[in-house]
Amino acid sequence: MGEISRDLMKALLIIAHGSRKQSSNDEVAQLATAVASQESGFELIEHAFLELTSPKVPDGIQSLISQGATDVVILPYFLAAGFHVADDLPKLLSDAQDQYPDVRFKLLKHLGAADRMPNWIIQQSEQTG
Amino acid sequence: MGEISRDLMKALLIIAHGSRKQSSNDEVAQLATAVASQESGFELIEHAFLELTSPKVPDGIQSLISQGATDVVILPYFLAAGFHVADDLPKLLSDAQDQYPDVRFKLLKHLGAADRMPNWIIQQSEQTG
Numbered sequence: 065m066g067e068i069s070r071d072l073m074k075a076l077l078i079i080a081h082g083s084r085k086q087s088s089n090d091e092v093a094q095l096a097t098a099v100a101s102q103e104s105g106f107e108l109i110e111h112a113f114l115e116l117t118s119p120k121v122p123d124g125i126q127s128l129i130s131q132g133a134t135d136v137v138i139l140p141y142f143l144a145a146g147f148h149v150a151d152d153l154p155k156l157l158s159d160a161q162d163q164y165p166d167v168r169f170k171l172l173k174h175l176g177a178a179d180r181m182p183n184w185i186i187q188q189s190e191q192t193g
Numbered sequence: 194m195g196e197i198s199r200d201l202m203k204a205l206l207i208i209a210h211g212s213r214k215q216s217s218n219d220e221v222a223q224l225a226t227a228v229a230s231q232e233s234g235f236e237l238i239e240h241a242f243l244e245l246t247s248p249k250v251p252d253g254i255q256s257l258i259s260q261g262a263t264d265v266v267i268l269p270y271f272l273a274a275g276f277h278v279a280d281d282l283p284k285l286l287s288d289a290q291d292q293y294p295d296v297r298f299k300l301l302k303h304l305g306a307a308d309r310m311p312n313w314i315i316q317q318s319e320q321t322g
Binding site for chain 2: 076083087091103184186190
């Protein structure tokens with residue numbers, strides 16, 4: 065496949081808030097590694113933080129694009145739609161779209177708003193409970 | 194079934210941090226309602242908050258037990274294991290166990306540590322992305 069030109073390279077960026085507690089940030093990094101080991105349609109999966117630690121969101125986006133991403137899907141790893149999810153992220157995405165007009169960006173709902181969250185909560189509570 | 198004595202009544206308490214933003218707290222309440230509408234082995238499903246709003250955790254536990262719960266499973270609806278998850282919740286549970294010695298309490302891992310979380314993230318990202 066080495067000679068086939070790549071038309072599309074889909075990437076996933078998992079965005080967390082960022083914490084002063086390094087172990088919380090490490091937990092996000094480990095989770096992103098675990099997500100990347102899943103079967104999926106994403107060729108690149110990385111994480112970034114809004115605040116307090118790095119990599120920050122613009123750096124995460126730049127990293128994916130420098131590796132060839134043509135489509136960047138952004139998942140806010142948040143349970144509630146606070147100001148970060150409602151205001152900060154759309155602005156960061158708008159800036160990124162201005163900077164990379166040829167890349168397709170897609171901002172997903174925050175994880176807590178996933179349609180399947182009620183089912184996941186039951187799965188988790190019954191599995192372990 | 195009115196005359197059959199109940200030996201076991203399993204309840205789930207979903208615990209969120211609590212926010213100054215009322216819409217975030219409402220989101221948790223709506224989620225708990227959605228979880229309660231799922232098929233599950235829990236006869237009672239309610240939510241409570243650690244801070245900033247009510248119902249607080251001890252009130253949530255008291256509510257479930259007053260309705261007959263004999264087994265209370267506690268799911269920390271948190272993505273990261275901060276001090277709340279690591280310290281505050283075990284202490285609250287220990288107090289509750291002292292207060293209700295006949296009730297079986299079980300504190301689950303926080304949701305972000307669920308074994309299936311990497312799979313859920315892919316599900317959510319591919320479904321919508």
